[in-house]
Amino acid sequence: MTKALFLDRDGVINFERGEYTYRSEDFILNIGIIDLLLHFQSAGYLIIIISNQGGISKGIYKKEDVENLHQVFINECNKNKIKITDFLYCPHYPDVENCLCRKPKSLMLEKAIAKYDINTTESLMIGDSQRDVECAESVGVKGILIKSNIIDSNILNLK
Numbered sequence: 001m002t003k004a005l006f007l008d009r010d011g012v013i014n015f016e017r018g019e020y021t022y023r024s025e026d027f028i029l030n031i032g033i034i035d036l037l038l039h040f041q042s043a044g045y046l047i048i049i050i051s052n053q054g055g056i057s058k059g060i061y062k063k064e065d066v067e068n069l070h071q072v073f074i075n076e077c078n079k080n081k082i083k084i085t086d087f088l089y090c091p092h093y094p095d096v097e098n099c100l101c102r103k104p105k106s107l108m109l110e111k112a113i114a115k116y117d118i119n120t121t122e123s124l125m126i127g128d129s130q131r132d133v134e135c136a137e138s139v140g141v142k143g144i145l146i147k148s149n150i151i152d153s154n155i156l157n158l159k
């Protein structure tokens, strides 16, 4: 069994702008995120992104936009020798369609945990929203709430 660092995307990986981020020019990595990922990777954690992307359901952008941004992020990670194990996102928005995956629901985490045989008690989830913490803790993963866009170096002391 392995351990994982789960991360929310907007506000953790990239700058939370207060509106949907789906264009590559709006996708700005937060200061300190690369160092944080390197730190946890070298401590033996898989890195898995878990993101709500309800803008798809609302018709604001498409899955391809989400996947394009993800590729931009992967390219940055490759430059830094960081491996992203997986990226799961919920495309739904409750006014449009209900689902079991939108955080704070835990289906995305459950899928990743099963797929990679993850030991939940050794794993962490970093998010900038209470729903990220709720989602993590409902499956026995320790949730860490940060302020949007602030990667405090204290997080590194967790492992």
Ligand SMILES: [Mg+2]
Pocket (backbone or CB within 6 Å): 008, 009, 010, 011, 012, 016, 127, 128, 129
């Ligand atoms: Mg967020």
Ligand SMILES: [Zn+2]
Pocket (backbone or CB within 6 Å): 090, 091, 092, 098, 099, 100, 101, 102
């Ligand atoms: Zn969903």
